[in-house]
Amino acid sequence: MTGWRVTRLHHVAVADGDDHTGEALFASLLGDPVHSEQGDGFTERMYAAGGPFLQTLEATGDGVVRRFLDKRGPGLHHIAFAVDRLDAALTDLDERGVPLIDRTARPGGMGTRIAFLHPSAADGVLIELVEDGGAADG
């Protein structure tokens, strides 16, 4: 790595099925969501899990979450790592040939900046990188 590092696992995201068994169980295990936000065709909810968050993604219209549900059904969707310097990370990963979905950062939930790597970078696992001010630490 050059000039950046992963600081921690930031969240794990679940695509919520239409029967909402996931939402119900996660609330019973972790308590009510600590944050909720509208995305483009989905609602994301963040449950505190001792430092990292468990994130649920509920489809509210057409978009990436609905397409994922239609294709693969509900289940684990992606994992997100916090990094200290996202722009440096993207430049470095791109130079190393790691396939990226986002070559430049874009706005994420809770005021963060985010970018996704392509799932082919890691055994089909969709990985998000998140840069925030550190306020999400447990």
Next chain:
Amino acid sequence: MTGWRVTRLHHVAVADGDDHTGEALFASLLGDPVHSEQGDGFTERMYAAGGPFLQTLEATGDGVVRRFLDKRGPGLHHIAFAVDRLDAALTDLDERGVPLIDRTARPGGMGTRIAFLHPSAADGVLIELVEDGGAADG
């Protein structure tokens, strides 16, 4: 809940594909594994991720990991929450009708005791509960 609680996200597990792109990327993001252990037909490796672990599962023979890879391909496999009292958790969840794979605890990696909920409990997400001495905290 009755007499037990989730204390934190313990790990996120990835079923490693035969080309090992996941292992390579996780090592570049998180450093070398901090623990490695043989399971029944698989090798598990734990990468430190700022408190929780990223776990990779590599099939080494027949078993649950190979069957998962044959059926679904590589990708996110399960998430594990640490609990303070696993036996109490299993009794309580069973009484509440939450579908369980393991109704009693069994030995897990790194000297832990573990049990899995059935994926139908939470939108198809396979959830493991882990009880340890707290030494895994970052």
